[in-house]
Amino acid sequence: MRKFCQIMACLLAVIGFIAGSQVVKSQEEICLPCDSTAKGYYYSYPSLNIFNVPELQSNMPSDVIIGYIIADSVLRNVTPIDFWEFIQTLGDGDTLNYILKYMYLMADHDPVRYSKYLSTQPYPRKGALGYENHLLQRTSQLSTMRKKLRVITPEYILHVRVNETVTTEIPEGLRCKKLIAAHSTVVETIKGQVLPTMGMHYRLNSPAGIVAPITPSPSNFVFEYCPYWPREWDGGTKYGIGTDSDPWVKPNYEYIVFTKFAGHCGDENITYSAMFPVGGTLSFGMYPIIEGNVIDEGNAWGWGEVVPVDVFKENLRQFINAIKYYGD
Numbered sequence: 327m328r329k330f331c332q333i334m335a336c337l338l339a340v341i342g343f344i345a346g347s348q349v350v351k352s353q354e355e356i357c358l359p360c361d362s363t364a365k366g367y368y369y370s371y372p373s374l375n376i377f378n379v380p381e382l383q384s385n386m387p388s389d390v391i392i393g394y395i396i397a398d399s400v401l402r403n404v405t406p407i408d409f410w411e412f413i414q415t416l417g418d419g420d421t422l423n424y425i426l427k428y429m430y431l432m433a434d435h436d437p438v439r440y441s442k443y444l445s446t447q448p449y450p451r452k453g454a455l456g457y458e459n460h461l462l463q464r465t466s467q468l469s470t471m472r473k474k475l476r477v478i479t480p481e482y483i484l485h486v487r488v489n490e491t492v493t494t495e496i497p498e499g500l501r502c503k504k505l506i507a508a509h510s511t512v513v514e515t516i517k518g519q520v521l522p523t524m525g526m527h528y529r530l531n532s533p534a535g536i537v538a539p540i541t542p543s544p545s546n547f548v549f550e551y552c553p554y555w556p557r558e559w560d561g562g563t564k565y566g567i568g569t570d571s572d573p574w575v576k577p578n579y580e581y582i583v584f585t586k587f588a589g590h591c592g593d594e595n596i597t598y599s600a601m602f603p604v605g606g607t608l609s610f611g612m613y614p615i616i617e618g619n620v621i622d623e624g625n626a627w628g629w630g631e632v633v634p635v636d637v638f639k640e641n642l643r644q645f646i647n648a649i650k651y652y653g654d
């Protein structure tokens with residue numbers, strides 16, 4: 327009964343407010359089919375069938391099914407403008423906390439499925455991504471809720487071991503002159519129970535002039551970052567993530583990484599997405615593990631700048647559990 331009340335509270339609050347107010351390209355075709363200028367690494371996966379939205383399965387956890395049903399109901403009945411006006415009325419009470427709870431559970435269960443849902447526009451003139459952005463923006467405006475975005479925004483939170491790094495030069499880039507890809511092995515999954523399939527991951531516009539699938543072993547996860555990105559935090563902004571002589575992400579080191587699909591482009595058959603870290607701290611979602619300790623520059627999490635890795639992960643799980651089990 328409590329769960330039913332949670333569902334109805336989320337759904338009725340929104341609607342009630344509104345009512346009251348793989349194919350590898352040849353050397354001559356080194357490009358994404360939807361963007362000839364793309365460089366770097368991209369996951370490719372089948373686009374969501376717009377006639378099968380939301381993409382539910384009987385073996386999904388009930389809370390995940392509930393989350394998609396709520397999202398589907400809102401998208402079918404509420405315009406983006408009306409939704410934004412509603413979201414602006416929310417404080418840090420039950421409604422927003424329940425919404426964030428279901429967002430977390432949906433992404434954690436299967437980030438690939440969740441990303442496909444966000445990047446598809448099955449409803450007339452609207453898709454889920456804009457609604458998610460409204461929610462994230464409103465949450466960022468609330469000082470008591472802002473920190474939760476560090477685990478809500480990323481679709482993966484992983485303990486990884488980096489096996490090798492590969493640099494893609496982008497001389498024509500305005501803000502970013504190169505991308506560094508970290509080929510990694512997942513040591514432990516904290517969020518994101520389904521990893522993207524490595525066999526569907528390609529490097530485009532490589533120096534060798536080829537497009538080649540990445541071999542599955544030993545790496546099973548690849549993410550990219552730009553060393554020129556600004557690192558923003560409460561104390562201001564620092565520019566640059568590592569240096570050419572001392573890169574932030576190094577082979578044979580371990581990290582706690584917070585990453586998200588960055589949907590690039592696609593068509594009715596295939597969607598192409600990069601995988602980038604989520605910023606918001608001086609570590610830009612990539613926390614080095616040195617001699618068994620997680621290094622949190624600037625003490626963004628409040629647990630210290632040097633924290634034993636097991637303690638850091640346990641603290642992180644407790645923080646996440648307060649979101650996952652809200653109201654239970």
